[in-house]
Amino acid sequence: MLKYCSLIFAVIVSLDVCNAKEGPETSISKPAINHDGQSGFEAMLSRGYTPLFNGKDLSGWWNPYPHGEAKVVDGEIHLMANEKFFLVTKKKYSDFRVSVEIHLPEGDANSGVMFRCHVDKDAEKKVYGYQAECDGSDRRWSGGLFDESRRRWIWPSTKGRSQDQFLEHEEESKAAFADPTIAGALNRHGWNRFVITCIEDRITIELNGVPTVTFRDTVDASGYIGIQHHGEDDQTYRFRNLFIKELPQIPAEDSVSLTDQAPVSVKKISDNITLVDFGKVAFGNIAMRVPQGGRGEGKVHFGEKLKDGRIDREPPGTVRYGVSQFRNGSGEIGTWIVPTPVDVRNTEQAGATRAHPPAVLTPKSWLPVMPFRWVEIENWPGEFKPEYIVRRAAFATGWNDDASSFECSDETLNRIWELCKYSIKATTFAGVYVDGDRERIPYEADAYLNQLSHYTTDDDVEMAARSFDWLIENGTWPSEWAPHMVFMAHAEWMYSGDDEWLKHRYESLKAKTLMHRSDDDGLVRSNEMDRTRHDIVDWPQKERDGYVFTEINTVVNAFHIEALEQMAEMAGAIGKDEDAKAFETRVELARASFQKTLFDEAEGIYRDGIGTDHSSIHANFFPLAFGLVPEDKRAGVIAWLEKQDMHCSPYAAQYFMDALFSSGSDVKAIALMTADGDRSWKHMVNSGTTISWEAWDLKYKPNQDWNHAWGAAPANLLPRYVLGVQPTAPGWTTAIIRPHPADLKHAGGKVPTSQGPIQLDWQNKETFTMSLSLPEGMTAKIDLPAADGTTGVYVDGEKVAAKQVGDRWLVEKEVRGEIEVEVQ
Template sequence: MKTYNKLLLLFIFLLFCEGLQAQSKPSWIWYPGDFEVWLGNKMQSRRTERGTFLPPFWKFDSHYVLIDFHKDFDLQEAEEAELYVEGQYNVKIDGKAIFGYPNRLSIPAGKHKVSLKVFSQDKVPAIFVKGKKVVSDSTWLVTYEDKEWIDQSGKASDQSGTTWLKAAQWNFDNAATPPSAYALPTVPQSPVKTEKLGKSLLVDFGRETFGFIRLHGLKGRGEVAIYYGESPEEALSIDHGETLDRLDVQFDQKKDTLTTLTKAFRYVNVQLAPGMTVDSVSMLYEYAPVKDRGSFHCSDEEINKIYDVAKYTFHLNTREFFIDGIKRDRWIWSGDAYQSFLMNYYLLYDSPTVTRTLLALRGKDPVTSHTNTIMDYTFYWFMGIQDYYLYTGDRSFVEQFYPRMKTLMDYCLSRTNKNGMLEGLAGDWVFIDWAEGLSKQGELSFEQLLFARSLETMATSAALINHQEDAVTYGEMAKKLKSAIMAKYWNKEKQALVHSSIDGKQTDNVTRYSNMFGIFFGYFNADQQQGVKKNVLLNDKVQKITTPYMRFYELEALCALGEQSYVLKEMKAYWGGMLKEGATSFWEEYDPSKKGAEHLSMYGRPFGKSLCHAWGASPLYLLGKYYLGIKPLSPAYETWEVVPELGGLKWMEGKVPTPAGEIELYCSTKEIRVKSPVGKGTLRFKSKSLPKVKGGGGLLNKGNGNYEITIIKGKDCVVKYN
């Protein structure tokens, strides 16, 4: 009887599993990375300046135009499945072609192979199959290689060597909305003020924004000129405003009209031809439908304001991808994106935007130039994958795209000099930062540090997917390069890495860049860290950094050295300085010595500066990782630590997202409260006397006033300390 019951339970379980399989949700599927490349090309081709198309200056790759999809099924009963395809297609069942372009598939009971070949030049070849068990999902296999041969038995077979990958999918789970129809949502918004200035309407939307302009009740014949501005000065500058639209209107009756291309603006200057009228102006705000999961709030209202504006800045620059700025360039720059990835982990925790951006940046083989043509931006791409795995634990992404990592690293290694280092060659842009007088000659210590970190990424990625030979090779390369960096660039007298080496000799120049990266890369010993802190990071004689881009790393290095009090003051001075200048989003660059309209100029143009730049949102990352003090120690927060640092604040509270939910923290000068839904956490803090603990996994005295407590998953931990 007991045996019978066990068999009955097993039978019920198998039926349950079959039911789950039958309920599998269909999705549009395509070749991995192709949708991201296609969408990236489409988005990056939207930039205009003064109404003229301005394309990127790097190579565009394309999706594969002919893709083979297949999957083997074992059906208990015959079924019919609906079929939708993006492109021309051929369908085979068990190698036998089906006549015409069927929109339904009839599959008999038993074991069968369903195959489709799809061609599409203008969009990504994709399929959507909806049946009971025959559904399109990531278990299908895809290839762009045509290696189907007829064997001696007359049956179709795949020649050895064909590369089959698991199909890619996202959230396109409706047959009526294929990947080619993807668009961001919009919502109507009204201006806060409209002012008539002669023949113009100056419309103010209250803060930096992004979207389409709608003209209500437009009537007349002639040209409507729309001048966009992140400032009133820019909107009113007919000759020098960066973006504009000109509409040819022939309306004898009142009509509403909508611009066809999104723009960034706060102010819009609408000019009508003589005899034309318009009732009002509004906009459609375009946004990425992502939600905040992280948060930060504290006792300092200026810091709260900085956090809120940073959050808004980040949302504006989170679109189909993480882009640099919404006015210009509206492109996917790897250096900008890398910082956005880090901010994302502390605010949105949105993996699809990270992976889309990584894939669009990488493109296809063969590799013929550095990412965005910039040497350092290639290395940020590698580092982005390392961080992505740490924060998400997504091993499958690394496994699937490791071949593209390897071919990109092969390109880098092919360009090393006799010393095994990289320096700018023909076609390379060595960027580092926007800084006057910054030398790009010779072997730059900064580039070698990023190169070493990228080799470490290759080693850990190879080990992760059991490519042990690669792991050893890349690990040895990284170790050798790190040793060469310290030997070539470390100056004992200056207690810092010098900026460059030319003809085998150290230059005298010391800059902040390689030294601050050496701190949070963990490449310095304790004495070297203190030397860099004193002689570089806290030394006003070393050239200062004026871009939020590199202030990000400078302040991170200082936080890593325990200088949260100093960094808090710097945040208030730098980002608070932009707020005092009227910023409603954070800028591409801020120099407190400039006044008035001087803040708007850059690149030799009066309004060339972006007043909404993703890299300006770095307080999101700094406050989450170095004040709340929460970070993963192993992938997907399997183990993690929280080291709260008030840095002069009276109290702070916030959330940091993880795969399983949010880690919550409250910290004041007398109390710490932590709650986590994930992994094994360790709370580290200082107290002058023995703290009182409730709900933790045991208090450990580490000496010198340092204590540790294990955070138990799902349980509140409350610490009273002083």
């Protein structure tokens, strides 16, 4: 989706978290380490890590030195010695993410985490290799990269203690560690979490959520993990929660299956070319009968796009085409798996020449896969029959086509629903939500939109939580993408109601609110790099409706405030009452500043930022979608937006439609979704695509891909708004049924929830009627359209207490089970 910044990796948004000003909000500005080690242990297990230390004994560890004592005390490893020594694992590791918590003793103290290190039992300095420094001195080089008993300081470097090759960056590296963010990252008198990630030649170190080192080095590719006592007499070094996650992870191994699909047509189009159509695009490869007879080589062409009745072999953008070869007369019998060509970008873990998060790999046993609909078989000897070939398509193992449905009186909307629902299914191939097939890297905004639509189309949605855990460790660089992590956690919690899952991830979300960039007025600031690189507003850039970027950006601040509001709700739910109050106070401050400085009273709409009079649709629909517009200003903002066209991308259209639907502008929302021209979902379905696009058309993003789930927003918009089904409490214990009929005559369908499916059907004719079936144990509020002249609401033929508010009827008592409703 986005080209990754070469200098930034993983949790970039947590940079400067320690730079926030001290005050009541300090506790919510950066992650905290629990004093209770057991809660940290459970959290790491929940996130898929493997213990290096079981909390009971030193199984799996050894001391290669004749001195030094290691013992287990209350679930911690305690090291004691009067000479330096290291305790090391018995097993070697190559690529991994390792997490260790260290508590330094008072007084002179120095420790660290060894990784990919080595042991020479015959040497005086037996353990040598890479170390993440834990520096208890005033020098404050904790989080630095040291090469123990070998090349010494790598980053930062210093004369007399570094080799010449590292002295080339002495000034730069010392400046980095002089910055208060890194210099202040160590909690000198408490627990500190070190996270070291090694992927191929790339090493990153984080200390208490602050990235301190990103460095490439080719000396060691594998080795042991170790912990250090520096040798001070009578000092005890404490270690706990030692965990590792070996890389690469391949999520699809346990969550995705290959399905054999027969072609829908096989057509001979020339003497030596047969065109095979599988009906829709899917990620996969083919199994094909071994050709008998003939000589020479044949080819299998895979493609997403046709041109003049043939697979387009030079498709635009990143629309996919590839070719694989087979051999005639090979002497083999049976069936071959014909892999698709490998795009190196889809398999890179560290990036050979530029840094980026690791691509999500698919299982080796599958052989390579790619998205394609058509196959051309070239130079097959004799007749090629349909039974000779199947596509091995990758879908989530638990995907249930019958879990959801939608049908209404507008056939275009029905076609849009089918396109978008299938888009969600087809993009489950990787086991986590990736950004299509250009990079196969999850991005936070892509994943959140994918998550919303997965919830409304399927009843097996563990992929959402899995994608969250992937992104919390492999974050990307845009400003607004970080708050999307808060949105993902909140959405998962609302779906599942799992407080324990949330507790284990809550602290990591504090670095995602952008609070480290906010000032005393509660508003986020954007420096020059933010304004030119990090602040997104919309993507691609040409879809920003002329947005003017300033230091105080309306869209960035709207995301910031919404993230704080959701954090306040989640903090309260898991018993973090002080945090909840601090978040609420910060929200109140930021809301007041937002309205005072960014709203144009004369025009009645929001400006793009402080210092410009320009007002884009983005500066108005994001605040409206997030509920930031005061009640007395809503009518003006809504009226202005109702005059606008789709001057935004499919990504931002999710929020544009959210804003319109939730404000009662359902007629406008559906009109935009089904508009003529090339900026609507109607254009997508009329194009013949079978998976949603990244952009409205190639002319708006020439390098777009054709298999991008963030373009499938109607998969969640139609169930959530046209049917009107949304949760009001975590775990779907309560819901609201609030249909937005617009000009539709009827709509109905099935919406999956964690409690079971909700089924409903409404008719919008002389009166508004609805049949509703709720799963057992769920209750719901009903909010119905109030046509002119209606006087009340009847449930199962009996009038019920209801209040008319504007053009809606609100039924006072919650309903349950199966009911018939009529507005009369």
